[in-house]
Amino acid sequence: MLDSFTVDTRREGPVWVFSTHGYINNVGGETIAKRFEEAHADGGSKYLFDLGDSKIINSIGVSFLIEILERILETNGTMAFCNCAPIIEKTFKIMGIMQYATIYPTVKEALAGMREAV
């Protein structure tokens, strides 16, 4: 049930959107990080992670996201999440990620919010 993980990447204007599918564990985290690095190298400062198809994340998965968040903050970028399952949202809150990233209900709202952000 938790054996495959994929990430779809697309660009919506200034925002890189990563749509994850599956359990965000070490494998998922690594995949996300790899895709992020590719996007980061390609230029960009706004990153949205659509976690609608990921029901759960573990601590290693979180560590990858925190690492990405740190990278983004280093370059004064913006990181946001959307479509988060309650447990993931709770996890982000616990992990302090909410202090530096925003959670939106949907992709649409996220894109709108992020476009407005400076």
Added chain:
Amino acid sequence: MLRLAPHRRTDTMKFNMHRLPLTAFFIVLCFPFPLFAAGTIEANYRSTMEAYREQDWERAERLARITLQQIDSRNWKDWYYTGGRRTRMAYFTGDLVYMTTSEGQPWESNKVEIHDPLRNKLVRVYDFDPWLIFGSTHTPNYTVTFLRWSEYIGYKIVWFEKGSPENERTILRDSIEEVNATRKEDDDLIELYEKGPRGWVLSVFEPATGSFKEVHHFETIDISKSVSAQAHLIKDAEYWKFLDGNKLYGLNVGTWGKELLFTLPFEISPYDVFTNTRSEKLVAVRGDTLYIVTNAGDNDYEIRTIHLPYPLHVNHWTQRIASDDSGRWFAQTDTDSLRIFSLDGDSARLVRSASSCLGSTYLILPDRINTFWKGDTLVHHGDAGLELFKGARPIYDIDAGDLRTNYIKGLEYFLVYRAPGEFLALDMRDLQVEWTKTFTVTNLQVLAVLEDRYVLFDHIDGMSLLDIKTGEELLQVPRVGIFAADLNADGNRILLGGDDFIGVFEIPNQSKLRGDLIAVSGLSKWAAEDTSGALKDVRTALSSSMRLSSGLSEDLLQILTDLKLRKESLRLIGDMAIRTDDETWRKRLENEGMEFFIDPKISEYYAIFKLNEGVIAFPALIFAFGVAKGEDRTLYWFEEPHYRIERRALPVCGFSVTQEHLFFFEYKIDDSGENLIWSPLLFTESIDGINLGPLLTTKIEEDPENQRYIEYAIEVPSNSYTRDRALTEIRVRWGGIGGDQSEMFPKYTAGIDLTGNGANWYDSMLVDPVRIGNRFFAHRMWGNRVMMIAEGSQADSIGVEVGDIVVSFGGYPINNAMQVNIIKTFFPDRHPMEFTVIRNGGRLNFTVLNGRIGYESLPCNKLIEIDPATGEYLAEIDLPPGYGNEGLNSAGELLYSLKDTLMFFDPLMQKQKKIIIEAVAEHRRHWPVPAMDILIMYNRNTEEMVALDISKTADDADRVLWKETFDNVYRLFGASRYPYSDSEKDFPVLLRDGTLLLLDTATGSVIARETIPFRDFGLIPQIWNGILYGTAAGKIFGWKIDYYHPPFPWKYAGFGASAFVPLLLVSILLNRHRIEKLKARQAVELKRAEIDAEVSAARRLQAGLIPVGAHDLGAFQFVGKFIPASEVAGDYFDFRLLDDGRLVVVIGDVSGHGLPAGILVSMAKASLMTLNRNGDTDLTQTLDSLNEVVRNGSPEKSMFMTICYLIIDPERQKISCSANGHPFPLIARQDGSCSEIGVKGGYPLGIREKQIFQVVETDFQPGDTLLVYTDGLPEQVGPEGEPWGYDNFITTFCNNVGIADLEDLIDGIFQKALAYTGGGDETEDDMALVAIRYKSGQLRE
């Protein structure tokens, strides 16, 4: 009044003909051959055996007598008493000494020597070899010896009148399976209880006429139950009384008429207790009824029936029952439990119950246990301890591990030896300790009691005469090998017998306890040989007048000192030291490069041979040992009083020890560089000195033409190289073939004798350890040996070292359920060897020192896993009582069974599985076939054999592979693996009706049969290297099981024509690809084992870091639990109670799990301990420091640690809390509210160099419950992939927080979380949970 030492009398004897040791078998068969012309002896022997088989007893006896006469032709003219023989019994008439002796083991006595110490003369020697003496007794006018021959059922009586020992007479009693003999007190009659074809027969033997008179035939006693007739007899002046079935009969001694005296309401059992010391009494328990039958006089029997509050099971000989004389108290004890009942009328009330599970102080070995009432005092004692109860109230308790008690009945004293060397005397009349003293002795054995006050006792350092009332040691004779002290019937002469002399003291006036040494014998040889002059005048001095009294003569003291100098000059102490107080000896040893130290306690020298410098071994029963030291392997041999150096270039790299013999093993690669040759060398003493010769050789050759390997095994019966006795063999086979040494010698070696008493040698033993990862699991034990597995030893330094592992243990007749599981042993200095045993699910820690065992019990009914490499405790699991270990399957699951239940435990005991298999019910024997994952069980009652699939993945419904009925199975030969075969070639063998059956393990069908040409085939119940070994008619036979040529024909492999001829020559066919396959598999297993070892070490380390379980912290209850996802977890919690009463609680979760996470957890633990050491509990500072540790110390990049850190202040009733990356704590308050503590989350530790930690404070009052946890619980995933979630988790907690028991509460939460996953026991993430409840009051330290 003088009293005889009871143990020195042989008033009764019991011998079971079925239990002949293998050693005895060999002795009997092989001994004659080296001494006589082979043709004559062998012809006689064959004819004798033929006669026995044909049951032509007359002819057999006649032929045996011819042999005996030949043996008796030895001439013992000029005797001297050298100590070379071993004395089993000595009987002193005051003039003559009758001794049964042997030159082998004491229990193999085959000679009767009659000495006249007053004339320094050996009067006569009867050498009964090959018959063995199993008992000897004396009537006023006759001495009677009972002999056995191990080959057939029957025994022989030899007797003679004391005045004319040369006129012995003989009677052969054939067809007798078992016999008990009782000497009557005052007349020349011997009572015999013989178990034969008609059952038990009570008869009287009259030596004067050589006639037997049958007194009674016990028709109703079921001899199959081996009920001892002796136990049923109650004697008084007029009657012999015996219980037959449920009837008590009296046999009138005068008329031999039988009278029915009483009918019991139950059948008699061997576990009922009869006493007739003061009043005739029978105590019996049947279910919940206690019966006490007493004789009120004139055979007026009264029976008292008492209802116990619940049924007691008294059905084993380890269990004892006893009631006091007043009928107020009743006790039932077992090896590990005690119950005391108060009796009132017909009811009983349990007033005390204790067991080793419940905190009783010690556990007593069953063969040493004794329980009796003295007045209203219950005495419960054994080698392991002494407990006294006044009624049910404990009043005295000694539970030292190495302890021995001796109850001196006549004096009503307990003489207690308590290590190290402390004695105390307990007066049983007032239950006061009269005195406590420290002696340098390490044992005690009461030899005689003199004048109701003086106790003569033997100990390992000699013999002492002690005033029991004061503890004053009146006389101490250093160890000169005292074997006996005896008084004559008139009580005016006392015999002291030693290895070196027999001395007779005459005590004309007992009241003054003064005596003169009137004779001494046996020192002439010493004096003649002694060149130092130390003993020059010993005999003269001993012959002079000396006083055995409190005022010892200076002469005697000097002589004893001299004796000590001589005999103590070279001594074996413990296992590996020699002691000397002789400067000359010390220098001689030093010149040989041996080290000394001085024991400050006794100011004597010890020589220590370091194991890493040489190979050392000690035959157990003689004061001698051998050492091979240095590069040239110079062989040293020490034996009192001799010291020999054999400068031989011994390529020795291993050793093994039997009772009196020493093997050196030589391992070397042959000229081809491919084959490894193992050549054990037998080193032993003989008449001409030291013999060193080949014992057994093996050779492995390649047969390229046929693409196979051939192993030749050529064995020579070990007793060929002994002068007069056989060996009990230790056989060790090595796995693997060819290749490097580590493969050839998988680190197993060495056996060492433990007990030295050898009373229960049944079978030779084979080491067959099972290795799972780096853990060993042992199966079973027999014999009296400890076998050792030396893990980590190299082939060139095999020996017993610190960290060695004992995998099998035997020697004490603890019931068969005893299983050995662990194990750790070491031999530094004289320290004891230690190992642990699982028995009936309970755990016993054993300590072995000087061949004795001390032990302590740990909680029963636990299956405990201990890392054999370190001896450290790993895990435990509850196990119902009575489960028996059945072995392991290939997945490393440990199998236990009880009736129809089979339980599987995985190697780490994280999981267990129970299945019900009807076919398993009440099995009696089992064969694990590990390679095939099959367990074969045989039920002797139903004669059904069942094969079970015990593989991990088997469907329970299909576990029974086959069931077959095999009637009349005489012996089961284990389906042990063939070393070089594939697993499918494992198969068991049965012996039934004189036919060997080879079974197909997979189907139960008979593959092949072999008719055994001998009815007595047996005694080597093993299959080695595809060869079934058996003994018959004095030879050892082997059948090769040629599994490469279906349908597995039996092949008669060879036989030993005589003791001098090589035993057998066999071949095992191998092909190369199988070997290569085996090697590859071994390499993988080795690598896996290394990894397992590392992980296991980390896991142990971590297990010690986390305070799992319930902790009572005064005002607070603390309960923690966690389940790791892998062997090493990343979750962590801890608490620390500060001096000011505050409680620090921390819980964390390192990203990921496994070894790196475990390492980080360990670092965090260490840091927290340091940070909090001085009560420095500033939260932000602590977390700041910890952040730095995690950030800089992570073993892997990107690791972090979540943490929730709380300080609970009971004085302010406040909690300060900071949670960083960690789930927020939950608090359920007394007012019914339940929620998260409002913490503002933050980054986990280790991510940012500088981090702001938010701290919140909230109330925490009596009745409140705090819960902290890791995310593994709410993130448990259900079958559909949905996580359980924080809401569900919080709701579960809040809804159940009213559960009174915190452990139940968190167990319930865990169960709920696991249930959500759909019942699977795998978990993706670690899970940890800590609950703290504020009870009331302040915290206490």
